Each structure stands twice: as C-alpha cells, then as structure tokens.
Amino acid sequence: MSDTILIGRVPVKRTAALAPMAGVADRAYRLMCKRFGAAYVVSEMVSAKGICYSDRKTAELCTVTDEERPMGVQLFGNEPEFMAKAVEIVKRYEPDIIDINMGCPVPKVVGTGAGSALMKDADLAAAVCEAAVKAAGDIPVTAKIRSGWSADTVNAVDMAKKLEAAGAAAIAVHGRTRDQFYSGAADLNVIRDVKQAVSVPVIGNGDVTDLPSYLNMYRQTGCDLVMIGRGSYGNPFIFREIAAYENGEEYVPPTVGEKMQTMLEHIRLMLSLSEKSEELAMHEARKHAAWYMNGCYGSAKFRGMCYQLSSYAEAVELAARFEELQLSRAQ
Ligand SMILES: Cc1cc2nc3c(=O)[nH]c(=O)nc-3n(C[C@H](O)[C@H](O)[C@H](O)COP(=O)(O)O)c2cc1C
Known part of the structure; x- marks a missing residue:
C-alpha cells in the first residue's frame, strides 16, 4: 500500500485526516491534531453566500497557516454562481484544497438547500461542484457527502459519479444518511461501493474512534484515506497511535x-x-x-x-x- 495519495496535485499521507467540525475543529484544534500526526485537516464550514456578502469572519475561518498544511477550506452553498465567487475569495488564502460540504444535516443549512440537501439533487450538486472547479484553477476541489438523504434514497454512488464527472478531485463519504444525523452506525459498505464506482480518491468517514476501527475502515471499504471526527475529541493521541502503527513504531498511550x-x-x-x-x-x-x-x-x-x-x-x-x-x- 502506497504511503501517500494525491488529491489533485496535493500529496497527502495515507494515514488519518481530521474531519471538518464546525464549532469544534478550529485552528487550535487542527494544530493540535496536526502536531500529533493528522495527515490532512479541513476548516470549519464557511457559507459561500456569506463570504460573498460580508468579510467579517472570512479571514478567521479561511486563513491557512503553514503548520496546518495540507489543509482544505470547506464551503457550503447550493448556488453555482455564489460558489464560484466564494472560491475566488477563498483562493486568496491559498488553501491546498477547497472542499464542498454536501453532508451537513442541520436544519439551518439544509433549509437553504445546502449541505446534505444537495444529496436530494445530484445534478445541482454537480453544477455547484463544476462551478467551484472552474473558479478554483489549479486548486483541487473535493466534496464531502453522506450515504444519502434517507434510508430509502441512498445515492452516494450516483452522487460520487456525478461529482467526479464535474471535476471533483476526491470524495469524502460519511456513511450515514441525513436522516440519521449522527446516530446509528455508519454504513461502511456504501463507502466501499463509492470506492468501486469512481477513480478519484475516496475518503472514508464515520465512527473511527481507535486503531482497530481505523484499520477496519481501510480494510472494509478499500478507501484511500480515513477521516476522523468525534474520535479526536480530547484525543489528538489517536493520530499519534495511528502514525506509530504506520511507521512500525511502538505506541505508548498517554498517561x-x-x-x-x-x-x-x-x-x-x-x-x-x-x-x-x-x-x-x-x-x-x-x-x-x-x-x-x-x-x-x-x-x-x-x-x-x-x-x-x-x-x-x-x-x-x-x-x-x-x-x-x-x-x-x-x-
Ligand atoms: C460538532 C460537529 C460539527 C461538524 N461540522 C461539520 C462541518 O463543518 N463540515 C462537514 O463536512 N462535516 C461536519 N461534521 C461531520 C463530520 O465531519 C463527520 O462527517 C461526522 O462527525 C462523522 O465522522 P465521525 O464519526 O468520525 O465523527 C460535523 C460533526 C460534528 C460532530
């Protein structure tokens, strides 16, 4: 297994990435995880329309420090024109990657048609992605999706194919539907199905909380990169344990x-x-x-x-x- 993957032109160590988490994974959190070995980090989600209209919090949310690299800045929005404008603004901060949120389940975001609401309209999702790709130039654009909107409408494979055709350089899949929010178990088989359906890297996400679940995510899905969210709460050590494992070094848990x-x-x-x-x-x-x-x-x-x-x-x-x-x- 190669120890590095390429997201577009950006090399990322094939260990574990930190998931974007609004209200949690701010710069301090990302830096802590990075220091403990996270391979890749993503900003908290930023409203595409919001940054087009006001730059009040743009710098705080979009600034990428060298220590965080490789880092993605994540945008959410459902209007291709605003997404393109937002990408132009975000480019000034020189992110390594621009990620589009297609998985956020919260009513405030879904109610605007963004986040996981895009799971209900794969063609619109692809149009948003395509607009971002065109505006991003040589910065790779990725998308983060869920398995579907509901148990009856699991469509991650169809979404992923359309996003790949729209130019997405990688696709992160959280193996839950929107209806599940964060409950129940992530369905790793959906992530496996996406991996088998597209050629761009697939990032597996959901319920990785320790070394065994990290190894299982790679094994069961064949994904290219594992992404960890809540398992890193108060626990940047999870990245150290994974790095130690991958480097064949002994891991000493923290006292x-x-x-x-x-x-x-x-x-x-x-x-x-x-x-x-x-x-x-x-x-x-x-x-x-x-x-x-x-x-x-x-x-x-x-x-x-x-x-x-x-x-x-x-x-x-x-x-x-x-x-x-x-x-x-x-x-
Ligand atoms: C508090 C919190 C905030 C989140 N914010 C975002 C976000 O801004 N963008 C995003 O794509 N996903 C967000 N997520 C979803 C996570 O990135 C991840 O997909 C989800 O937590 C499942 O992974 P886990 O089981 O490893 O936590 C958030 C999750 C939590 C718990």
Missing part, C-alpha cells in the same frame, strides 16, 4: 499527566489564537477540557467542573486535582 499537559497546551493555543477576552475564550475551551478527561476515574464530576472554568489558572488547578485523583486511586 493522565500527559493528557492534562496536552489539554493545557490546547487551551493555551486557543487563548493565544483568540481575539476574545480570556474569560470568553475559556468558555469555548471548556468542552475541550472536559473531553480530555473522558474515560478516566471521576471524569463525570470533573467534566462538570470544566464547564465552570473561566481562566487558564483555574484550568491548571483543575488539571492538577484531576491528576492527583488518578494517582491517589492508583496507589
């Missing part, structure tokens, strides 16, 4: 002390990248802090305390108390 140090590094990064006050930025950091405690003794109570944090100093203190609790239990 609680390392988890807490990594949590604090993540919070420091969030604070340093935020233009908000420490208190407001800490509000955004709370859920991340809580996630780093998942799966440890006493984490339910401590996670509750994470949601009270309003300064970095408090986070340091809480991390020390959490570590002490684990050590006292081990004695």
Whole structure:
C-alpha cells in the first residue's frame, strides 16, 4: 500500500485526516491534531453566500497557516454562481484544497438547500461542484457527502459519479444518511461501493474512534484515506497511535499527566489564537477540557467542573486535582 495519495496535485499521507467540525475543529484544534500526526485537516464550514456578502469572519475561518498544511477550506452553498465567487475569495488564502460540504444535516443549512440537501439533487450538486472547479484553477476541489438523504434514497454512488464527472478531485463519504444525523452506525459498505464506482480518491468517514476501527475502515471499504471526527475529541493521541502503527513504531498511550499537559497546551493555543477576552475564550475551551478527561476515574464530576472554568489558572488547578485523583486511586 502506497504511503501517500494525491488529491489533485496535493500529496497527502495515507494515514488519518481530521474531519471538518464546525464549532469544534478550529485552528487550535487542527494544530493540535496536526502536531500529533493528522495527515490532512479541513476548516470549519464557511457559507459561500456569506463570504460573498460580508468579510467579517472570512479571514478567521479561511486563513491557512503553514503548520496546518495540507489543509482544505470547506464551503457550503447550493448556488453555482455564489460558489464560484466564494472560491475566488477563498483562493486568496491559498488553501491546498477547497472542499464542498454536501453532508451537513442541520436544519439551518439544509433549509437553504445546502449541505446534505444537495444529496436530494445530484445534478445541482454537480453544477455547484463544476462551478467551484472552474473558479478554483489549479486548486483541487473535493466534496464531502453522506450515504444519502434517507434510508430509502441512498445515492452516494450516483452522487460520487456525478461529482467526479464535474471535476471533483476526491470524495469524502460519511456513511450515514441525513436522516440519521449522527446516530446509528455508519454504513461502511456504501463507502466501499463509492470506492468501486469512481477513480478519484475516496475518503472514508464515520465512527473511527481507535486503531482497530481505523484499520477496519481501510480494510472494509478499500478507501484511500480515513477521516476522523468525534474520535479526536480530547484525543489528538489517536493520530499519534495511528502514525506509530504506520511507521512500525511502538505506541505508548498517554498517561493522565500527559493528557492534562496536552489539554493545557490546547487551551493555551486557543487563548493565544483568540481575539476574545480570556474569560470568553475559556468558555469555548471548556468542552475541550472536559473531553480530555473522558474515560478516566471521576471524569463525570470533573467534566462538570470544566464547564465552570473561566481562566487558564483555574484550568491548571483543575488539571492538577484531576491528576492527583488518578494517582491517589492508583496507589
Ligand atoms: C460538532 C460537529 C460539527 C461538524 N461540522 C461539520 C462541518 O463543518 N463540515 C462537514 O463536512 N462535516 C461536519 N461534521 C461531520 C463530520 O465531519 C463527520 O462527517 C461526522 O462527525 C462523522 O465522522 P465521525 O464519526 O468520525 O465523527 C460535523 C460533526 C460534528 C460532530
């Protein structure tokens, strides 16, 4: 198995990528995952129409730092003209890849006809993709789809073929229908079917939470790249474990002390990248802090305390108390 794939002209290590996650995978999160070995990262979704009308948050959402590369900027929209204009704007930020969101299930996005609503109109999806491809020039355009809109209308294969014909350089498939939102299990067979139907790289996504599920995604689907979303919550270590496996190196899981140090590094990064006050930025950091405690003794109570944090100093203190609790239990 080759250790690198090409998305258009962009080489990406054939290990695991970080999935785009609005409200979660911001720059600090992407950098943490990158530092731990993520092969590829994608921005939070950005409204194509939104950036055509206002540039208020464009720079914050679309800026690509060198440490994040290779990185994709993800757009959502259902109007080819706006998609083309948005691509022109996004190009200024020199993303490695431009990705189009065709999987978002939330009513606010679907209600506008974008996100997974495009699964209901493969021809429109292809027209949006084609407009983006034309505007993007030599930047590869990819699409991220679901298995279908509903269990009765699973059409990922048809979508993928049309997107490939429209010039998509890779297709990411989340093996759930829109109706499932994030519940139930991802159907890996749909991802396999897409892989068999197109020649561009297929990115397999859904329910990869550890090394066995990562290996299974490659094995069961034959996909070209695995993409991990929620399995990376408070767990950038998943990328280190995968990288160690792929490099034939021994993997040493993090101690609680390392988890807490990594949590604090993540919070420091969030604070340093935020233009908000420490208190407001800490509000955004709370859920991340809580996630780093998942799966440890006493984490339910401590996670509750994470949601009270309003300064970095408090986070340091809480991390020390959490570590002490684990050590006292081990004695
Ligand atoms: C909080 C959250 C935000 C998400 N935001 C996006 C997004 O902006 N764009 C996108 O294509 N998918 C988004 N997704 C979907 C994920 O990229 C991914 O497809 C999904 O979570 C399934 O993968 P997983 O089982 O590894 O989490 C989001 C998912 C979550 C949980």
